[in-house]
Amino acid sequence: MTARPQTSRPETGARRRRPADRRRMIIDSAAKAFSDGGYHAVRLDDIAEAVGISTPALYRHFPNKYALFAETTAELATGLRGVLDTVPEGTPAELHALLEAITATSFDNRRRGGLYRWESRYLEPADAAIVRDVVVHQHRRVRAAARRLRPSLSEDDANLVVAAMISVAASPTTHRAALPPREATALMSAAAIGLFDVVLPEPTEPGPPTVTGLAPAAKREVILTEAIELFAARGFRDVTIEDIAQAADLPASGVYRHFPSKVAILEASFWRATDRVTSAIADALAASTTPREAIVSILAAYIRLSSSTTDLIAIYETEIGHTTPEARAELRNQQRITVDEFATWLTRDRDELSLSQARFLVHAALNVVTDLSRQSPPPSPERIEALAMRILLPG
Structure with a gap:
């Protein structure tokens, strides 16, 4: 009787195993994808490919x-809650x-932090409440600790200072600048705590509406103006070309002509914001001597x-994931150029x-400006400037 040839079997170490943490890998990949590209732009096929599964x-x-x-959003929010709850109260x-x-x-969640910062508006009410509760809990914890150390701080001032502190601490999620984790954590937490004793200008009562002048008559400008307002109010996804056309008093075909x-x-709106920032910096430098x-x-x-x-600032912060990858890369590159210009002058003043x-x-200072400007009602520019300036020039 002839022996049958044995079928070779792979060594145990070479056998493909299903990762025990596959669900964890899916959540991590999804968090990065949603944070970078936005909820609507991400496909499950993309996440599966990133994980290496079908x-x-x-x-x-x-x-x-x-x-x-x-x-994914709930896990990120509850993870932050868990970290906060490890800090003893009242010390x-x-x-x-x-x-x-x-x-x-x-800093640990740099690739994922935009998820609940920008994308939580797509959550259903019960899921949105999870994120909102953590954000409120975070603010209350920091505010209570601040007011115990500085009882003279009014409620309004405490809320403003605490919002700025948290904005500084959360700012690493808004950019990809490189710095070792310990160094970045020490730098940002010191900048945040440095806002504790800032002297804020007195709040000002809103005055009568200022005259803004005449609106542009050119149809392209009218379309952009109306689209920016609609995108900010309703979100890019929920605005149609027909909505923009109606707001601009044009047929849809009139929008498509431009x-x-x-x-x-949307991309034209973003380039408008970028061009305005570039122009403002150039004018500021032209008026400076040191x-x-x-x-x-x-x-x-x-x-x-x-x-x-x-x-315009709001839609730049929240809707950039809807642009094409090429436009997004160009816009972010221009943002890096702007930050580097600012940072270069900062190092020339602070050689340490x-x-x-x-x-x-x-990035921390600009994040504070953006976050506070979007409050309702927003604080006065003078109060925002006092906080942002302390981050850059603490002395």
Whole structure:
């Protein structure tokens, strides 16, 4: 009897095994994808490919894209809650410990932090409540710790200072500048705690509406103006070409004569914001004679621009994921050029800073300007400037 040849079997170590943490890998990849590209732009096929599995295999863990999005967002928010809850309450070191914890968590989640910062508006009410509760809890913890150390701080001032502190601590999620984690955490938490004793200008009562002049008559400008307002109010996804046409008092064909698509309108809006920032910086530098004057002038110009164009700044922050990858890369490259210009002048005034450290501080200051400008009602530009300037020039 002839022996049958044995079929060779792979060594145990070579056998392909299903990763025990596949669900964790899916959530991590989804968080990065949603944060970078936006909820609507991400496909489950893309996430599956990033994990190294088939799309049907992904569906064994999550029934649809929304379920994955909701769980990913909730996990990020509850993770922050868990970190905050490890900080003891009522101690003299509580404020510093909270800000350090927020900063470290932000740095650890740099690729994912935009998820609940920008994309939570797509959550259904029950899921949105999870994120909102964590954000409120975070603010209350930091505010209580701040007011224990500075009882004279009014409620309004405390809310404003705490919002700025948290904005600084969370700012690493808004950019990709490089710095070692420990160094970045120390720098950002120190910048955040440095806002604790800032002297704020007195709040000003809103005056009568200012005369804004005449609106442009050119149809292209009218389309852009109306589209920016609609995108800010309703979100890019929920605005149609017909909505823009109606707001601009044009037929839809009239919009298409100027822009080939809704995405083209969005990208033109973003380039408008970028061009305005570039022009404002150039004007500020032209009026300055020293690095410190340049820093003060650039920041003041940026704050004036943010305060007067909140809709444009808002859609730039929240809707960039709807642009084409090529346009997104170009826009972000221009943003890096702007930050580097600012950071270079900062290092010339503060020679103890490296360029990388200066970039982090500039991003933190600009993040505070953006976050506070979008509050309702927004604080006065003078109060925003006092906080942002302290980050850059603490002395």
